[in-house]
Amino acid sequence: MEKGKLVAIWRKRAKKGPMDPLETVRLRAGEGMAENADQGRKRQVTILSSERWEAVMAELGADISPSARRANLLVSGIELADSRKKVLRIGDCRILIWGETRPCERMDQALPGLRVALKKDWGGGAFGIVLDDGEIKLDDTVEWVEDGLTKEEQRKYLRRFF
Numbered sequence: 206m207e208k209g210k211l212v213a214i215w216r217k218r219a220k221k222g223p224m225d226p227l228e229t230v231r232l233r234a235g236e237g238m239a240e241n242a243d244q245g246r247k248r249q250v251t252i253l254s255s256e257r258w259e260a261v262m263a264e265l266g267a268d269i270s271p272s273a274r275r276a277n278l279l280v281s282g283i284e285l286a287d288s289r290k291k292v293l294r295i296g297d298c299r300i301l302i303w304g305e306t307r308p309c310e311r312m313d314q315a316l317p318g319l320r321v322a323l324k325k326d327w328g329g330g331a332f333g334i335v336l337d338d339g340e341i342k343l344d345d346t347v348e349w350v351e352d353g354l355t356k357e358e359q360r361k362y363l364r365r366f367f
Contacts, residue, residue: 207282207283207284207348207349208282208283208346208347208348209280209281209282209283209346209347209348210280210281210282210344210345210346210347211278211279211280211295211296211341211342211343211344211345211346211347212255212279212280212281212343212344213226213255213271213272213278213279213343214226214227214228214229214230214277214278214279214341214342214343215227215272215275215276215277215278215279216230216238216240216241216277217241217242217275217277218242219242220242221311222242224272224275226272228342228343229340229341229342229343230277230340230341230342231338231339231340232250232298232300232335232337232338232339232340232341233335233338234335234336234337234338235249235334235335236249236335237249237250237335238250238277238335241277247303247304247332247333247334248303248306248332249300249332249333249334249335250277250278250300250332250333250334250335251275251276251277251278251306251330251331251332252276252277252278252279252280252285252293252300252302252306252330252331252332252333253271253274253276253278253279253280253285253306253329253330254279254280254281254283254284254285254327254330255271255279255280255281256281256282257285257326257327257328257330258271258274258279258328260328261319261322261323261328264322265316265318265319265322267316267319269315269316273312273315273316273319274308274312274323274329274330275311276306276330278295278341280295280347281347282347283347283348283349285302285327285330285331286326286327287327288302288327288331288349289302289303289304289305289331290302290363291349291353292336292349292350292353292354293333293347293348293349293350294346294347294348294349294350294353295341295345295346295347296339296340296341296342296345296346297337297339297341298335298336298337298338298339298341299335299336299337299350299353300333300334300335300336301333301334301336301353301354301358301362302331302332302333303331303332303333303334304331304332305327305329305330305331305332306329306330306331306332307324307329308320308323308324308328308329312329334362336354336358336362
């Protein structure tokens with residue numbers, strides 16, 4: 206089973222606002238990150254792969270911070286491509302991946318060509334629904350969870366969102 210780790214956490218203060226780096230953050234089931242601008246809905250947490258980010262930077266001949274992607278979590282050692290409906294565990298919290306995070310026009314403000322480069326192979330990352338209340342912290346283990354949803358959660362989330 207593929208395992209990785211949580212290498213960065215950012216919280217967005219307001220829509221289009223700055224991304225604040227954190228060492229720990231509280232997740233709330235059905236809501237997302239505590240005090241994050243995006244709460245509820247399907248896009249409660251956004252996740253970016255450090256390996257995919259590094260590949261995009263190499264492709265563009267650039268070296269900007271992954272915080273420019275404006276994702277909440279940066280993970281290493283986990284492939285996010287084609288992960289829709291899978292459950293990712295970070296520390297003691299589970300996240301149901303709802304879909305691919307599509308890069309917006311703000312990416313080209315950070316670096317010309319970044320938006321197009323991130324469109325390939327889920328390069329913009331994934332977003333999902335928080336299933337468990339709890340705190341996550343830097344260096345927490347990140348892994349895919351087989352059969353990661355209870356029957357009740359399957360009824361609640363898969364019917365609602367998929």
